[in-house]
Amino acid sequence: MDLGSLKVGSYIILDNEACRIVSYDHSKPGKHGSAKARVSAISVFDGSKHNMVAPVSANVEVPLINKRTGQIISISGNTLQIMDLETFEMFETSSMEEEIREKITQGTEVEYWKVLERVKIVRVKG
Secondary structure (H helix, E strand, C coil): EHHHHCCCEEEEEEEEEEEEEEEEEECCCCCCCCCCEEEEEEECCCCEEEEEEEEEEEEEECCCCCEEEEEEEEEEEEEEEEECCCCCCEECCCCEEEEEEEHHCCCCCEEEECCCCEEEEEEEEE
């Protein structure tokens, strides 16, 4: 996808990290060059900030976000074992935010995102 077609709230891959764009600014084309875009984005997984300056016509990678539903099978420390409710696949993750961690118990249904072979719990259902 070209950088000029993205906007605030879109997702982009910066530094091999899936990020959500929080600020997007572009300049006019000058006498000797093309228009430039300045992008600031926050990582989906660890919250780190990433910046990018590139021509508006530059091609960038956009992640495919697979939004799924799963059930918590077991909890051991920070690691959760989750079963997907459609494919019945079992996997483990520890990526979630603090306010979600407090609401999770065994048997709870959660919505999780699978991005770039990594999994993050986004919200507790119900």
